[in-house]
Amino acid sequence: MFYRSVFPRDLLSELDRMQREMQQAYEFSPSIRGLARGGFPAMNVGNTPHSVEIYAFAPGIDPATIDVQLEKGVLTIAGERASVLPPREANATVHIEERFAGRFRRVVTLPDDADPNAVSAKYRDGVLHISVQRRQAAQPRRISIE
Amino acid sequence: MSDNTKVTRKPEAPASDMALLPPVDVIEDAGGITLYADLPGVPKDKLNLQVEGDTLTIEGEISLTAPEGMESSHAEVSLPRYRRMFTLSKELDANKVSAEFNQGALKLRIPKAEHAQPRRIEIAVQ
Structure with a gap:
């Protein structure tokens, strides 16, 4: 995984985490677009009754060079980060090399009720936040019983 | 409105001790060390850089805006905090560290102390 979590002074919980990750790796039913986790940018996805919220953690990139496309319910985020x-x-030594560099592309399948005409995208503090509205009809309705 | 606990999963253990390890690049040249770190989601005022003794600590709180009532369905950035520590060596001048922080990308420059700058040593052939 890209951003590892650390549990200082607690080896047991660290082992527990590793075990959880192993289980996830094996029990996860793989998507046709490959393993959902890992890769750059890291992503968080959240839902509200009215929208789908996607957060792509892509620090240090000029937002004008990020390409966001929505086609047939598939959202694609692509771009490049310079090394x-x-x-x-050069007369220099690289001691640690962990950050991502190069071209990237990540794809998210949106739910069926996502409205491709109501999408907003903001880039702040290195996070690209994309908000896709859900269509009105798909929102849950309470049905009254007569 | 701006509540990052909804975006990232709630930690199970003591909250203050759990943090994500940000990826870094560390490059050394003749004049010093340059460190790059990825801390996406951290605003400038929530970034904390500290040199204590010979330990450099990079810490940042993630702050994301989320609409009310959002439920997280997939989280790769699963904690609201980054932390990473490095031990500096003696020839580095901790008082002259300079930092730039731009769109979640941190660049630190730690120069070498004057006396530790490289010198070409002449070899006398007899």
């Missing part, structure tokens, strides 16, 4: 590593001929 900060020095050229090979």
